[in-house]
Amino acid sequence: MDKFMMKRSLKNRHIQLISLGGIIGSGYFLGTGYILEKAGPAAILAYLLGGLIVFCVMLCLAELAVAKPISGSFVSYAGEYISPAWACGVGWAYWLNWIAYVPSEMIAAGIIMNNFVPMVSQVIWAIIFGLIITGINVFSVGKFGEMEFWLSLVKIIALIAFSFIAIGICLGFIGKGGYLGTSILLQNGGFAPHGYWSVFITMIIILVNFQGSEIIGLAAGECENPQKSIPIAVRNVSWRIIALYIIPVSLLISILPWSHAGLQESPFAAALAEYGFSNVAAVFAFVILTAAISCSNSGLYGSGRALQALAQMGMAPKWLGKINNHGMPQNSIFVSIVGCWLIILLYTYDKSSLAYTYLLAVSGFTGALAWISICWSQYNFRRKLQKENLVHTLKYKTPFFPYLTLFGIVIQILCLVVMAFTSDLRMALYTGIPMMVIPMVWYKITHREDVKEHKTVKLYH
Numbered sequence: 001m002d003k004f005m006m007k008r009s010l011k012n013r014h015i016q017l018i019s020l021g022g023i024i025g026s027g028y029f030l031g032t033g034y035i036l037e038k039a040g041p042a043a044i045l046a047y048l049l050g051g052l053i054v055f056c057v058m059l060c061l062a063e064l065a066v067a068k069p070i071s072g073s074f075v076s077y078a079g080e081y082i083s084p085a086w087a088c089g090v091g092w093a094y095w096l097n098w099i100a101y102v103p104s105e106m107i108a109a110g111i112i113m114n115n116f117v118p119m120v121s122q123v124i125w126a127i128i129f130g131l132i133i134t135g136i137n138v139f140s141v142g143k144f145g146e147m148e149f150w151l152s153l154v155k156i157i158a159l160i161a162f163s164f165i166a167i168g169i170c171l172g173f174i175g176k177g178g179y180l181g182t183s184i185l186l187q188n189g190g191f192a193p194h195g196y197w198s199v200f201i202t203m204i205i206i207l208v209n210f211q212g213s214e215i216i217g218l219a220a221g222e223c224e225n226p227q228k229s230i231p232i233a234v235r236n237v238s239w240r241i242i243a244l245y246i247i248p249v250s251l252l253i254s255i256l257p258w259s260h261a262g263l264q265e266s267p268f269a270a271a272l273a274e275y276g277f278s279n280v281a282a283v284f285a286f287v288i289l290t291a292a293i294s295c296s297n298s299g300l301y302g303s304g305r306a307l308q309a310l311a312q313m314g315m316a317p318k319w320l321g322k323i324n325n326h327g328m329p330q331n332s333i334f335v336s337i338v339g340c341w342l343i344i345l346l347y348t349y350d351k352s353s354l355a356y357t358y359l360l361a362v363s364g365f366t367g368a369l370a371w372i373s374i375c376w377s378q379y380n381f382r383r384k385l386q387k388e389n390l391v392h393t394l395k396y397k398t399p400f401f402p403y404l405t406l407f408g409i410v411i412q413i414l415c416l417v418v419m420a421f422t423s424d425l426r427m428a429l430y431t432g433i434p435m436m437v438i439p440m441v442w443y444k445i446t447h448r449e450d451v452k453e454h455k456t457v458k459l460y461h
Contacts, residue, residue, distance in 0.1 A: 024155045024244060025105060025295030028209045029266045029288045032249065035202045036261035041185050041253045042192040044246065046199045049411075050206035051241040054213055056408035057371045059398045060378035061214060062234040066227050066396040067381070074214065074370060075309040077377035081384070084447065088315040089440035090373045091306055096435050097366035098303035099339040102296045106130050106344060109292035126344055133296050134337050148301075151294035158287040159248050162268055165277065166251035175275035185254050193258070201422050203415040204364035209245075211367040212298050214374065231396050300336060307332035315443060361428030362435075365419065368412045369436060375408040 035043045064077050075094070079087035109129050110122035117125075136147050165174070172179035185191070192198065248268075256271035266288055269281040308329035311321030316332075324330040382401055385391045398405060419425045 304333035365432035
C-alpha cells in the first residue's frame with residue numbers, strides 16, 4: 001500500500017452519522033444557553049440563518065468532494081483553487097482550532113463524570129477519555145466510524161425524546177405548568193428582547209455549533225463510495241438541521257424563559273428540571289457526556305487529516321503525512337494528541353464561563369475561515385470548468401451557481417465583521433487572526449518559488 005494512501009473503510013451509514021457527530025457536541029447542549037441569554041427567543045432566527053449557511057457550505061463541499069474525493073478535503077482544494085499560502089494559513093488555523101476545542105470537550109466530559117464520581121478528578125477523567133479517543137482514531141478508521149455511529153445515535157435519540165416531552169409540556173399534557181402556548185415564548189420583552197441585531201451577534205457561536213459538518217469532506221478519501229455517500233449526506237443535512245436544531249430549540253424557548261438560560265448548565269436539562277422531570281434532566285448529563293466524547297472523536301479525526309494534508313502539500317514536516325499499516329495517518333494523529341494534552345494542562349487553571357465563551361469564539365472564527373475557503377474553492381473550481389467547457393463532466397453540481405456560493409461567502413464575512421464589533425467576542429480575533437496569518441507569512445518566505453509559480457499559472461489560466 002502507498003505510504004500516503006488511506007484505506008476506504010468508511011461505509012455509507014458511517015458517513016451519514018459522522019456528518020452529525022461533529023455538529024452535535026457539548027457546545028450545542030451548553031452553548032445554546034449563551035445564545036438564548038443574548039438573543040432571547042429570536043435565537044431561533046439565528047439557528048435558521050446558521051442552518052442556511054451550513055447548507056450552502058455543504059452543497060459547495062459536495063461538488064468538490066465528489067469530483068475529487070481526497071483526504072485533506074478543503075485544505076487540498078484551497079491549495080489548488082485559491083493559493084498554497086491561503087491553504088497553509090487556513091489548514092494550520094483549522095488544526096489549531098480543533099487542538100484547542102477537543103480538550104474543552106474532554107474536560108466537559110471530565111466535569112460531568114466528576115459529579116458522579118467525585119473522588120476522581122475531572123483532569124483524570126479527561127485523560128481517560130482522551131486515551132479512549134486516541135485508541136479509536138489510531139488503530140482503525142472503521143472502528144472510528146462505528147464508534148461515531150453509535151455515539152451520534154445516542155444524541156439523536158435524546159433530542160427526539162426531549163422534543164416529545166417539550167411538546168407535552170407546552171400543550172399541558174404533562175408537567176406542572178398547564179397549557180403554555182406562546183406565553184413563555186413572548187414574555188420578558190417579546191420575541192426579540194435585545195433587538196434583532198442580537199441575532200447577528202450570536203452567529204459566531206451558532207457557527208461553532210454547526211462546525212464539524214465539513215468533516216465528511218475530510219472523510220471522502222476514506223469512503224467506500226464517495227460518489228453515492230457524499231451527496232446523500234449533504235441532501236440529508238437540511239432536514240437533520242430542522243429535526244435536530246430548529247425543532248428542539250423552538251420547543252426549548254417555548255418552555256424555558258430565556259432569562260433563565262446561561263452557561264452554568266445545559267438549558268435543555270434546566271427546562272426539564274423546571275417542570276419536575278429531574279430524573280430525565282439527569283439523563284441529559286449522560287447525553288452531554290456522549291456528545292463531548294463524540295465531538296472530541298470527530299475533532300481529532302478532522303485535525304489529524306488536516307495535518308496530514310498539510311504534510312502532503314509540503315506545508316508541514318513530511319513524516320506527518322505517512323500512513324500506517326491500518327491506513328491511518330498515525331503520526332499526524334499523535335502530534336494532534338500531544339497538542340491536546342498541552343491544552344488540557346492549560347485549561348485546568350481556568351475553567352470559567354468567560355474562558356469557555358472565548359474558546360467558542362476562536363473556534364467560530366477559524367471555522368468560518370475554513371467554510372469560506374470551501375465556498376471560495378468551489379467558485380474557482382466551477383469557473384475553471386466553465387472556461388474549459390467541462391461542467392457537464394460533474395457528477396454532482398452545486399445548485400443555483402454562483403448565487404448560492406457567493407451568499408455563503410458574503411454572509412460569513414459579515415458574521416466576522418459583526419464579531420469585531422462585539423465586546424464578548426472581539427478578543428478572540430487577537431488569537432484567531434495570527435493563527436491564520438503567521439503560517440501564510442511563513443509559507444511565502446520559505447516557498448517563494450512556489451508562490452511565483454502559482455501566480456504565473458493563474459495568470460495564464
